[in-house]
Amino acid sequence: MVSFKIAVCFFCSLFMAVVAIPTGSEITTSTGTETTIAIQANPTLEDPDPWYLNLTSGIREYTMQLYIQRYGRGDERPIPDPRVLNGADYTFWIGKNTSVMECPFEIKQVCGIGGSDTILRHDPATSTLWLFTSDPVGDQQVYIDPTGRLAYLPNRSDMKFPDGSITDGFKIHRGFYGQYLLDNFSAKSGWSVCPVEKGIGPWQLFTETKNENLPTGNSSDCIGINVSFGGASDKPEVWAYT
Template sequence: MKFSLVPSFLLPLWAAAAPAAPATPENPSFSVMSTRSGSPIHFLPMNAAGQKFWLGGETTSYCPISEGCPPGNQTVFGPGGYGLNVMVPGGQQVYVDPNGALSFTQAHSAYIPQGSAIGPFSYQPGQNWGYYIFSGWGASGFMACPTEDNRWQVFAAVQNATVPKGNVAECLGFNALANTADSSPAAWQYI
């Protein structure tokens, strides 16, 4: 058996250069909605904003072209959930930062902070909905943590996350229901 090592400084470039998996019925593009009965995060959409992910709030996007811009008002993950479904050359990769926050790369950049996890993420089909899962670092999926401005930031469900209010016990684990989306880009880029 032969092993090859990739220097850690090349991993973000290598991952960003990897082609996205094609959308198929078993591995579609998808949006995410949280479920946790009886909680303030039940049925909230997951939105990309400020290079992080939030439950509720608004998706933030940008398009530099005058015609042909996708709507950009809904956050859509590409097949497998390793990146966002965008038009921008090079795409935007999804990762978990060293503090445990679910994050995405800036457009035109493959920079991911050292100590981040670039997976494993997975889309698992279900009866009516699929599921979006992060299983790195021994996580059991995702959790939403309250912020000072009354939003819920998405983190990997790990006990050592550095959360906005400093207390992981205030975070709520949730099921990330994945709803199949159109395979065409949902935004030029998310910001």
């Protein structure tokens, strides 16, 4: 399985926004100097470092941080700051804070290490995505809902996936410039971020942009992007996400 958090950055014409670098290295991009790591996670590719052994499942899990890159060079509109995708209201946003459930215990080892990042894990065997939480029985699966939004199930819920949802098909692969990308090959189209008002955030993550499903009702307000990834914490930060 793979664990990662989501963030965003430009895919500039110099293709240097995200590159594979050693753990903890610094890179300079158009947005400044960041400490990050890009990790190869496709099991058909060379085995990456760092990794840790999940003592419960016996599976090696890889930690990652997701970035969003510009999809093409034709659209010059800027991707909005702070360029971090957070889970809030059971979907994913740029410009909204992560929404979490308060831990019912006071033991740090049980509740999580604390933090404000949205961290996920990827299961390459089933091509599924999950939120990375400390609740041992509260797995929250990530899916694409019928409106095209990337969404996730509530914690410890009996909620069923809405009819027409895409629950698997999430793949990690190499991009043209060597960056590592997350895609869903069951979806009809690639990733886009769409604002709640024309040019004004917060921005919501979609895989399909039909006018009737968008906050502004106009797909031309959305910006097409790629999702790539780097390193993240290998320990859950929160009990659950809301």
